[in-house]
Amino acid sequence: MNDDDRAEQFIQLLAQHERRLAAYVITFVPRSADADDILQETKLALWRSFDQFEIGTNFGAWARQAALHRIFDFRRRKGRESKHLVFSDACLEQLADAFEQDVHNRETQMERLSGCVAKLSPNHRQILSLRYGEELPVQDVADRIDRTVTATYRVLSRIRLALRDCVCGTGDNVMPASEPTP
Known part of the structure; x- marks a missing residue:
């Protein structure tokens, strides 16, 4: 891999994980200026x-491990300056382990959700895409699919319930019951 390809791959992976990495750091460091550093x-x-x-391999896990080392370094530096650190390093390690487990669970749920969304009818996928992908207000979604706002809220509610049941494994079918297609 040449240097340009390597740099591009790094930037791409970092961009995919940057928000979650920032959330991870801010979880352990209370001051945003310190977390930014x-x-x-x-x-x-x-x-x-x-x-x-x-x-x-898992770039996110690798990045979080690197961040955790920086957090420990920060705590050691701050520990010399102040005795007001609340959690021990062992406690932080346990929290980091719990965070990793939670990340794994969220990734599993996202995979399940993707599979469940794929099982929806094209019309229902379109409604989800308009509402959550394009982040349109329900009024605009209703206008686009030629339904009333009330009917649009109803179909969105049924789709969400069907997806929840599918992700949790309690529903056999992800098609919302008795819902006409637009």
């Missing part, structure tokens, strides 16, 4: 060690 240090460390990252 740690996040920048983490990104720099990730770039410097990107040649050690194995493409195809």
Whole structure:
């Protein structure tokens, strides 16, 4: 892999995981200015060690591990300045482990949700896309699908319930019951 390809791949992976990485850091560091500094240090460390990252493995987990090391470094520096640190390093490690487990659970749920959405009728997928993909207000969705606002709220509610049942494994069919297609 040449340097340009390597840089492009890094930027792409970082862009995909940046918001979650920032949320991870802010979870452990209360002041946003400190969290921003740690996040920048983490990104720099990730770039410097990107040649050690194995493409195809979990970039998010790798990035969070690097961030956790920066958080520990920050805490050690702050610990010398102040005795007001609330959590021990062991406690932070347990929280980080719980966070990783939660990430795995969310990823599994997202995979299930994608599969359930794929089972919806094209009309229902369009309604979801308009409302949540394009983030249109329900009034605009209703106008686009030629339904009343009340009917649009009703179909959205039924679709969400069907998707919830599908993701949780309690529903056999993701088609909302007795819902006419537009």
